[in-house]
Amino acid sequence: MRVVRLLSVVGAMLALLVGASVASAHTHTFKRVSAPGQMWVDPIANTAGLSVLAEPNIGCTAVDEDGFCTGGIYPSLPDAHWIWKTAQTLASQNTSPYGPVIFVRRVNVPNGATNIQAVIQVTADNAYNAYVNTVGDATGTLIGSGTDWTIISTFPVTLHAGQNWLVFDVSNDAGPAAPFDNPAALIYKLRVTYTR
Numbered sequence: 124m125r126v127v128r129l130l131s132v133v134g135a136m137l138a139l140l141v142g143a144s145v146a147s148a149h150t151h152t153f154k155r156v157s158a159p160g161q162m163w164v165d166p167i168a169n170t171a172g173l174s175v176l177a178e179p180n181i182g183c184t185a186v187d188e189d190g191f192c193t194g195g196i197y198p199s200l201p202d203a204h205w206i207w208k209t210a211q212t213l214a215s216q217n218t219s220p221y222g223p224v225i226f227v228r229r230v231n232v233p234n235g236a237t238n239i240q241a242v243i244q245v246t247a248d249n250a251y252n253a254y255v256n257t258v259g260d261a262t263g264t265l266i267g268s269g270t271d272w273t274i275i276s277t278f279p280v281t282l283h284a285g286q287n288w289l290v291f292d293v294s295n296d297a298g299p300a301a302p303f304d305n306p307a308a309l310i311y312k313l314r315v316t317y318t319r
Contacts, residue, residue: 136301148318150238152248155230155289155313156203162227163208170208171211174226177207180306182248182272198275200244201300203312211302222250222294226309230287236317241280243289245311249296253311255280263290274311282315289313 161174176190177183182197183205190204197205208224232239243266245253250270254263266289267278280289291309298305 125142125281149316150316151236152314154202154313155228156200157206157226157309157311158204159206161206164225164227165208166223167221172208174208174309175210177205177248177308178210178213180308182306182308189216194283197248197270197308197310198246198273199253200246200275200310200312203244203310205308205310207306207308211248211306212305214300214302216295217298217300217302217305219297220294221297221307222269223264223292224307224313226291226293228289228291230282230289230313230315231317232282232284232287234284234315236284236319238318239282239284239315241282241315242250242277243267243280243311244275244276244277245269245291245309246272246283246291247291247309248307250294251309252292253278254290254292255282263288272308280313284317 157177163174164171178186182195183192184194187193190212249272250309252268253266255266266280267276269276293309295307
């Protein structure tokens, strides 16, 4: 009888410990969006720098005090900015297809995170390929592609705990020489949830 009682007490204690550890896990969410100050590389011009707002152009004719487009033909994505390597494209690069310009963003997921789920909304003027966890010269895993800047596409993204890298390979189609009339730009919003 004592053994049965002892086993039931031990079982109850184990249930409390397991229940406490499960109850202590919390779901967390964070986002990363396109914004000025993100790294870019232009392999054609052999240059690199930090992104700026892609404005003024026919896509984004005006911005508010936070840099969000308030006019133009570009679709909006809450909390995200239309960015490029320069505020306007260069006239010399507009009359023929130009690119890629490669945008890079580090995404840190806390160590110990589990049940990591991520989704990205993205589009670019004019075309893009989005990758995750590019290493060295490898292209990483393709997240998705697009060739219509009017459509914001949504793709799942596989991330792991620790450091991850998003890479956007963006190209601009040929168009009018005037920078205002042939803009190039990228916009995206990544949403990550995890348990810890």
